[in-house]
Amino acid sequence: AQSVTQLGSHVSVSEGALVLLRCNYSSSVPPYLFWYVQYPNQGLQLLLKYTTGATLVKGINGFEAEFKKSETSFHLTKPSAHMSDAAEYFCAVSVTSGGSNYKLTFGKGTLLTVNP
Amino acid sequence: KAGVTQTPRYLIKTRGQQVTLSCSPISGHRSVSWYQQTPGQGLQFLFEYFSETQRNKGNFPGRFSGRQFSNSRSEMNVSTLELGDSALYLCASSLALRGTTAGGYTFGSGTRLTVV
Numbered sequence: 001a002q003s004v005t006q007l008g009s010h011v012s013v014s015e016g017a018l019v020l021l022r023c024n025y026s027s028s029v030p031p032y033l034f035w036y037v038q039y040p041n042q043g044l045q046l047l048l049k050y051t052t053g054a055t056l057v058k059g060i061n062g063f064e065a066e067f068k069k070s071e072t073s074f075h076l077t078k079p080s081a082h083m084s085d086a087a088e089y090f091c092a093v094s095v096t097s098g099g100s101n102y103k104l105t106f107g108k109g110t111l112l113t114v115n116p
Numbered sequence: 117k118a119g120v121t122q123t124p125r126y127l128i129k130t131r132g133q134q135v136t137l138s139c140s141p142i143s144g145h146r147s148v149s150w151y152q153q154t155p156g157q158g159l160q161f162l163f164e165y166f167s168e169t170q171r172n173k174g175n176f177p178g179r180f181s182g183r184q185f186s187n188s189r190s191e192m193n194v195s196t197l198e199l200g201d202s203a204l205y206l207c208a209s210s211l212a213l214r215g216t217t218a219g220g221y222t223f224g225s226g227t228r229l230t231v232v
Binding site for chain 2: 036041046103104
């Protein structure tokens with residue numbers, strides 16, 4: 001079965017600083033990987049996804065992530081944090097075999113705080 | 117293009133009662149999934165429907181059930197409510213092309229259920 005580990009339940013950065021949110025996954029088959037963002041009292045919004053092809057994936061709002069198979073990682077980065085980036089971020093994995101199809105397995109989430 | 121619509125947004129129920137939540141997917145999306153989000157357990161997969169058939173089910177008791185209609189709208193039902201069922205219930209829809217989640221899921225804003 002697949003699993004996701006997000007390192008750091010809470011990350012705090014200054015406005016304009018680099019944002020780095022860490023995600024490691026476990027999967028016995030090639031995974032699909034996703035990052036979602038959740039603002040208070042709202043649902044999840046897809047930031048970016050990796051399925052196949054280019055390992056550096058660009059998403060919305062200036063975020064990007066790199067799939068590193070050797071490290072089983074899919075870390076999310078943004079060069080310069082903005083106050084509006086403050087939210088909770090979830091990494092998720094999906095696989096296409098072993099009866100685990102058609103669902104996302106989420107990490108516990110990382111709450112990003114941006115300080116002025 | 118309308119997003120995923122969940123109704124109601126908020127719900128308060130008493131222990132022992134039952135509840136039905138509704139989800140209307142994005143037009144053209146045939147896959148609908150349900151997730152439970154709680155502070156302690158995070159985001160957990162409940163079940164997924166495609167063309168009125170349940171294709172995958174998470175590890176929840178039989179009190180949790182769902183169905184999908186011919187127009188792809190979905191409902192989930194929780195019977196004999198317990199205090200621990202208090203959560204944000206999220207619905208997500210997907211094109212589910214080629215039987216995978218490669219396209220990603222679009223989430224609704226959720227239904228906040230409080231059991232008292």
